Amino acid sequence: MNHHTATKLFGLTATIMAGSTLLADDPYQSHKEWRVYSGDLAGSKYSSLDQIHRGNVSMLKPAWIYHTDDASSGSGTTIECNPIIVDGTMFLTSPRLKLIALDAATGTERWRFDPGNGGGVNRGVMFWEDPDKGTQDRRIFYSVGNYLYAVNADTGTAVPSFGTAGRIDLREGLDRDTFHLSVSSSSPGVIFSDLIIMGSATGEGPGPTAPGHVRAFDVRTGERRWIFHTIPHPGEPGHEDWPPEAWRTIGGANAWGGLTVDAERGWVFFGTGSAAYDHYGGDRIGANTFANCVVALDARTGERQWHFQTVHHDLWDYDLPCPPNHLTVTHGGRKIAATAQVTKTGMVFLFDRQTGEPLFEIEERPVPPSAIPGESAWPTQPFPVKPPPYALQRFTAEEVTNRTLEARAAILEQLKSMQTGNVFLPPGFAKTITIPQFNGGTDWGGAAVDPEAGMLYVNNSNEAEWIAMVKSQPKGKMSLHALGQHLYSVICSSCHGIGNPRHPASPSLASLKTIKERSTQEAVFELITTGRGQMPAFAALPEIQRRAVTAFLFGNGKDEMINSSELEAGWEQDTPYVATGHHDFRDPDGYPANRAPWGTLSAIDLNAGEIRWQVPLGTYPELEVQDHPPTGTFNMGGPIVTAGRLIFIGASMDERFHAYDQETGKLLWEYQLPAGAYATPATFEINGKQFIAIAAGGGGKPGTRSGDAIYCFALP
Numbered sequence: 001m002n003h004h005t006a007t008k009l010f011g012l013t014a015t016i017m018a019g020s021t022l023l024a025d026d027p028y029q030s031h032k033e034w035r036v037y038s039g040d041l042a043g044s045k046y047s048s049l050d051q052i053h054r055g056n057v058s059m060l061k062p063a064w065i066y067h068t069d070d071a072s073s074g075s076g077t078t079i080e081c082n083p084i085i086v087d088g089t090m091f092l093t094s095p096r097l098k099l100i101a102l103d104a105a106t107g108t109e110r111w112r113f114d115p116g117n118g119g120g121v122n123r124g125v126m127f128w129e130d131p132d133k134g135t136q137d138r139r140i141f142y143s144v145g146n147y148l149y150a151v152n153a154d155t156g157t158a159v160p161s162f163g164t165a166g167r168i169d170l171r172e173g174l175d176r177d178t179f180h181l182s183v184s185s186s187s188p189g190v191i192f193s194d195l196i197i198m199g200s201a202t203g204e205g206p207g208p209t210a211p212g213h214v215r216a217f218d219v220r221t222g223e224r225r226w227i228f229h230t231i232p233h234p235g236e237p238g239h240e241d242w243p244p245e246a247w248r249t250i251g252g253a254n255a256w257g258g259l260t261v262d263a264e265r266g267w268v269f270f271g272t273g274s275a276a277y278d279h280y281g282g283d284r285i286g287a288n289t290f291a292n293c294v295v296a297l298d299a300r301t302g303e304r305q306w307h308f309q310t311v312h313h314d315l316w317d318y319d320l321p322c323p324p325n326h327l328t329v330t331h332g333g334r335k336i337a338a339t340a341q342v343t344k345t346g347m348v349f350l351f352d353r354q355t356g357e358p359l360f361e362i363e364e365r366p367v368p369p370s371a372i373p374g375e376s377a378w379p380t381q382p383f384p385v386k387p388p389p390y391a392l393q394r395f396t397a398e399e400v401t402n403r404t405l406e407a408r409a410a411i412l413e414q415l416k417s418m419q420t421g422n423v424f425l426p427p428g429f430a431k432t433i434t435i436p437q438f439n440g441g442t443d444w445g446g447a448a449v450d451p452e453a454g455m456l457y458v459n460n461s462n463e464a465e466w467i468a469m470v471k472s473q474p475k476g477k478m479s480l481h482a483l484g485q486h487l488y489s490v491i492c493s494s495c496h497g498i499g500n501p502r503h504p505a506s507p508s509l510a511s512l513k514t515i516k517e518r519s520t521q522e523a524v525f526e527l528i529t530t531g532r533g534q535m536p537a538f539a540a541l542p543e544i545q546r547r548a549v550t551a552f553l554f555g556n557g558k559d560e561m562i563n564s565s566e567l568e569a570g571w572e573q574d575t576p577y578v579a580t581g582h583h584d585f586r587d588p589d590g591y592p593a594n595r596a597p598w599g600t601l602s603a604i605d606l607n608a609g610e611i612r613w614q615v616p617l618g619t620y621p622e623l624e625v626q627d628h629p630p631t632g633t634f635n636m637g638g639p640i641v642t643a644g645r646l647i648f649i650g651a652s653m654d655e656r657f658h659a660y661d662q663e664t665g666k667l668l669w670e671y672q673l674p675a676g677a678y679a680t681p682a683t684f685e686i687n688g689k690q691f692i693a694i695a696a697g698g699g700g701k702p703g704t705r706s707g708d709a710i711y712c713f714a715l716p
Contacts, residue, residue, distance in 0.1 A: 032685040034085045037124035037188045038446070038638075039682070042326040043260035045448035045640045047683045051690035053644030056715060057659045057669045063691060063714040064107030068094035071697070071708035078706065079697025080123045080186075080444075080637070082680040091153070093122040095697060095708055097144045099151055104693075105686045107712060111156030115144045115167075121700075123258070123444065123679075124188040126196065127153065128219055139219075141196055143185035146171050146531075148198065150222070163222035170200060171210070173224040175233070176248070178210040180539045182531050187258035187444065190268060192299045194219045197268050199255025202276070204317070205491050206472060206578050207541060207571035209276040211247075212254020214295075216302060226302035230254065230272055230290045237304065238289035249574075250284050252276035253291035257322040257444050261299060262337075262353060268299040271310075271320025271341055278317040279427050279467065279579040282374035287312045294324055294341045294349065296356065306356030310341065310349055312378035315370065315426050317438045317582075318344045322446030322638075324351075329454040330607045331359055340606060342447045342458050344440035345423055346391020347384055350606055360386040360609050370426040372469055372577050377426045386609025390602040391441045392462045392594065393423040395433045399594045407587035414593075418466065427467045427579060435594070437465040438582045439701060445638025445651060445680055450662070454607040457647050457662070459617050460600045461634045463592040464585045473564065473572040480544075480560040484552025487545055490578035491538075516554050525550045542570050591620070591631075599632030599652060601639070603665060613665040618652025636701055638680040650677020650694050653702045657681075657694050657711070675707025676700070689714055 032049065039045050052060065071077045077095035084091050090104040097118035101110040122142060130137035138153035139162075146169055150162035158166025170183045182203055189198035195216040203209035216225045230253040231246060232239040242250070255270035262269070275284050275291040292311035297304055311318045324341040329350070337353040350359045362382045370377040392399065397420075400411045419425060419432040426432070440461055447458035474486055515524060528546045531537030538546060544567060551557030585593040592598045597616040605612050616632035623631060635651035642648070646668070647660040655676045659669040675698030683692045692713045699706040 033087075034083070034682040034684045035127055036084065036190075037082055037126070037258065038260070038680065039640065041190060041192070041261035041263055042451065043258075043323055043446070044325060044327065044451045045446075045638060045680065046451055046642070047640065048643045049683055049685055049690045050643040051685070052642065052646065052692065052715060054646060054661055054668060057644070057646055059715055060659070060669055060671070060692070060713045061716055062711055064712050066102055066107040066109070066710045068098070068100065068708040068710075070094050070096040070098065071706040072699075073706070075699040075703050075706050077697070078121065078678055078700035079695035079708070080121050080679050080700065081695055082124045083682050083693055083695070083710070084125060084127055085682060085684040086127050086153070088686060089153070090693065091125050091127065091140055092695070092710060093125065093142060095699075095706065097122050099125065099140060099142055099149075099156070101153070101156060102710075104684060104691070107710070113151050113156045113158070115147070115149060117145050120145065120184065121186045123186055126188050126191050128191050129153075141191070142188065143170070146182065146184055148185065148196070148217070148222070161221065168217065168222040170198070173215065173227070174211060174213055175227065175229070176211060180537055181208060181210040181251075182537055183210045186256060190259045190261050191219060192261050192263070192266070192268065195225055195299065197259055197299060199257070199259060199270055201256040202251050202254045204252060204274070204276050204278050206277045206280075206575035207491070207538070208249075209251025211251050212256070212272060214255050214270060214297070214302070216299075228295075228297055228302045228304070231275070232290070241287040241289040243283070243285060246284055250275050253288070255323070257320065257446070260323040260326060262326055265354075266299050267296050267305055269294070269296050269326070269339060270323050271295075273319030273321075274311070274314035274317055277575050277578070279315055279469065280372065280375060280575050280577050281313055281315060282372075282376070282576070283574040284313075285376050287378060288314070292318065292320060294320065294339070294351070296339075308349065308351065308356060308358070310343055310347075310382060311345075312381060313376070315375075315377060316424070316434060321440065321442065321444045325447055325449045325456065326353060327449040327451040327454060327456070327606070329359065338606065340447070340449065340456055342442045342456070344436055344438075344442060346389045346393060346436050346441040346460055348387050348390070348456065348604060348606070349384055358384070360384055367424040368421070368426060371428050372426070374576065375426070381424050387604050387606070387611060390458060390600070390604065390611060390614065391436045391460045393435065394421070395435045395464050395594060396420045401587055401591065401593055401595055403587070403591060403596070407589060407591065410588050411593045427469050429469055431466045431468050433464050433466050433585065435464040437461065437463055443636060445636065448639045448641045448647070450641055454605065455612075456604045456606055457639050457641055458602055458604065459635050459639060459649060459651055460602065462594065462598050462600060462632065463634055464594050466583045466585050467579050467581075469577045469579055472576055472578045473567075475564060477561055477563050480548050480551050480557030480562055481555070483545070483562065483564060484548035484550070484557060487549050488552055489580045492549065521550055521554050521556070524553060542567065545570070597630075597632035599635045601647070601649065601660060601665065603662070615660070615665040615667070617649070617658075618654045618656070621654060634702055636678040640681050640683060642683060648681045648683070648692055648694075650679065650681065650696075652676075653704055655696070655698070655704060671711075671713070673707070673711065674709060676702055676704045678702060
């Protein structure tokens, strides 16, 4: 290990613009720190550091490794945090969402803050220092469960003047009674001037869910300063695209993937998710503006500047999972400030940042109608003419795997009873193929850009899933256990899964079957009622339904018979049809049902609207030893780009950290980690030495083994 004692960064003067912690002089070219989630307020994930470059990257070695010591056994925890580095200190979160400060040069722990209720996911933190007091008031803001915490950046103690004893409750101040619901924030907000601007993660299932309104809070006190209603209230733009009372009852339309800022304009940008419930919209007939929209607001007031909807009346959970990136493109010989939004559907939408006008034509193309009673799928969806999609958008017999003859024959047999076709095939009563799947395409990791070259780099998953709709309320006599099994499949399985044949220990039904070894039936009933971490509260479900789910998880209730037709009507009135979950579609050996590549990394020229190169991202080691070419894998986490002409990314299920040539996509270096790097890297310089850091937390949606390590690499 190469340890350094000197930790103070040099060569960078922090600039405070209207009180915000901007990277200075030129936020794209001058930064030697990584002070903001995704590298800068523009979300570029770009660094001007070039000490590590194409000619020497093969020499990278671990400089230090830090263990948080709080991962679970199996695959029950993850680390998705993109660490920030400020004045020689690295700030990050652990699998149990402890906030930790490290000496960034050595990995030595300086302090840790334990909120005491850690659970779920955190992807990053925010740093702020008072421009009037300087280093006397430096804070880290981060979210755990329903709360946003303010922690002293130097001591690791709560800031008592913020909210109540150093935290605010995100369930409050949404202009609706949401205290019994779940409102959290898995991705960090942004700090601009004296404001913390936040999106939220809300429930997505049937039944009551919170609205995803975007809010700004006072950075010193936690007081709400403004709110933008993503489900518009009467008299607000977009209200006509919803049923008249939707603003009182519908949830979602939330900016759960984070936000970016154009500091010069003073605008904040974000992408929103679908309205709840994800797969049935009979109670939200209409286009559903501002769900599934790229939105630009005045960061000081919350006033809308422009918006564009990428999916109308979403039935697929095709959230915009990440905020847009800001960069400069050249069109018609003219430099244009642009905003680029990548998507779960594998499309890139490119806009003039000032006006919101598309820089490449976007066509409204007809898509199939829904066969579900009461549903009204939107007749068209937007498709950019350029760039072409970077993800697979069709599944028919032509796209079936050719890995082996036996695998192909097995999938072709299954297709005989399934609905297949192009992207935006509405869920139906028969098994319906969804591709890109519900996690994308691109998920929360988003894209990285070379901001002056007009180049965008994005990873993508190419795996199909299937979905089927059923009536939400079964009829007739059944056991309490059977009712719980039905409710689990229609309410719980979209998060916990049905099970994965390749990874039976993944966070799915298989792992929940062991819950009786880890908890009691009473404790699980209480958890379902109150929620915890990312687990939303289901207090709005009738007691017998909560009891039924608990009985199913513990294998009880098989002799207790009930007449489901006589049960008290609840959420089923508004959501009469629900999906049975998000089902992996795999061959008998557990590999994806479609042809490889199953995961890719792409370079997209936004000047010309062309894909410059696309390569598989990751491989299956057992196929690799058989001399099978790289297949790519399902991937989670994002890339970064450096002036050394390199792209660094983990993300793949082979648990490797990679460096690719920015010009060609050639794999130049990889390092085998002990757990998957399902996070976005960070790079920084201390005492003239460049470092690259990545979390190896495993677990998460890929379902591989959990880890607890932060790896930091440097040249020998």
